[in-house]
Amino acid sequence: MTEIAEGPGARADAGAVIRESYSFACMRCGYGWEQSYEIEHHKHTDGHDVVCYLANGRIVPSPLSRPTCLRCDGHVVRIMRPGRVTTALDAAHIEPGDRHWQLADLMHPFRRKE
Template structure:
């Protein structure tokens, strides 16, 4: 009996909690069952065999191992918002007539000229 394989495609977003670097990667995940009925998994990224991204991901920017794994699209969404700083989020919920409309908070306002945003700027409120 030969090796049986089923391939699925998954993508993950990663954020390094050390330096704030963010990236996304797609994987081909091959689920195998060998002749002895032992199951094993092979991960491939860009056609190359790689270790499981869920075991010990490593930041390509700083080499750190404290990496947050998220569903695909999280990093690219933030990067797109940072490229379009004029776009502001709508207020949460309707305003009643007696409530004055508040100015946007610093986190949603356009960044000062010359300021380059990093993913770590967005993660800063979560650090203690």
């Protein structure tokens, strides 16, 4: 999901702010999570465009460049559209606070039925 907003939530020197959310699944340990980002576009003093990613109000690296698993620090992470983790948890009847589930739980609702 992408939203474009001007100003109030952005830092003073930011142009348009885009809000995007992603689901992530670690292919190493099977951990899954979701994260929303505010993507601020700025003009550098030399005129080049600069993009800043913020998660929970803190500047973070782009989640698309080299995502890192929050559990095992692995870098083999699948990036998916938002809602995949929540949908899988709902389908598996797992509470969001219960982090004891695996990649198979995340992918099960999306397998083709034969």
